[in-house]
Amino acid sequence: MIRSTIYFIGIVISMFGFSIFVVITPSYSVTPQTWTTGTSMPTARTEVAGSVLDGKIYVIGGYDESGKTTDVVEVYDPQTDRWSRVSSLPQPTDHAAAATYNGKLFVVGGYIIVEGQRTPTNKSFIYDPSVDKWKEIKSMPTSRGALTANFINDILYVIGGQDSSRKTMGTNEVYDPKTDIWTEKQPMPTKRHHLASAVLDGKLYVVGGRQTDNSPDLNMGTNEAYDPRLDKWTSLESMPTKRSGLTAVTHDSNDLYVFGGEHPFNDGKPLRTFDDTEIYHPKTDTWTSGSSLPTARHGLTSGEVNGTIYVIGGGPEPGLSYSHANEVFHIK
Secondary structure, eight states: OEEEOOEEEEEEEETTEEEEEEEEOOOEEEOOEEEEEOOOOSSOBBSOEEEEETTEEEEEOOBOTTSOBOOOEEEEETTTTEEEEOOOOSSOOBSOEEEEETTEEEEEOOEEEETTEEEEOOOEEEEETTTTEEEEEOOOSSOOBSOEEEEETTEEEEEEEEOTTOOEEEEEEEEETTTTEEEEOOOOSSOOBSOEEEEETTEEEEEOOEEOSSSSOEEOOOEEEEETTTTEEEEOOOOSSOOBSOEEEEETTTEEEEEOOEEOOOSSSOOEEOOOEEEEETTTTEEEEOOOOSSOOBSOEEEEETTEEEEEOOBSSSSSOOBOOEEEEEEO
């Protein structure tokens, strides 16, 4: 980080002589940002789930290049810049949510194929890397896909999503791994799916997403924070770019970085994917722009390892498209 302070020096001349004055402007911070490319993900996919576990990034399920829902789980090790494949999901799933806790990977919800029909699921699974095995846990109370999930203080919070009738949800269901029990908490004020979230200072920040209950569908820049201690939501400054199918990650537990997304609706606006990088600063409730994602895409995932952010997978075109992308965001 480079910190700069600007000084203005002037002279005041009067009948009694002259004075020198100095005006010091407030300092500002400039954080250099660069992108590089990591080894490509072996299986091109979109609408994946992802999470960081033991310094490695797990990319889970999604659609593969054939357009089919997949059970593939691939793991990227930033230290070696190599990929490996681990045991497949118990069932092919797209639009799921993933989070890690106590050395294990949790995957919840998403869409599965039942008798040829795509339907949301409430199935929940744990992956243990020490034995390379999956185990089913108690199912979520509500079946939903295109949701988001994070752990805060040993509890899994699963927010938003969409049900089988395309109804947009603000559901907030929480899971306690110690008791294998789900309970319901205060729902998110703004219902949405294809949203993104991350944890900062013990709070869950949920950004973007879309609503599909009405026509035309609606992309959102909504930014709301959930405080689990109070079971309360707070509305914050909206993200400048309204988008869905995006990904979010925190950096050094200070700021929220948001990447990519799509505008997939025929509502008079052009169909497109986003390369936008926008950064939320919770201390000032403000947003700034960051260096653009090299490959615009949606349905992607991201993770931070040792201060570096990895943005992986996703489709470069709205709807069903796929990539092997693994782009690396360096913040110096």
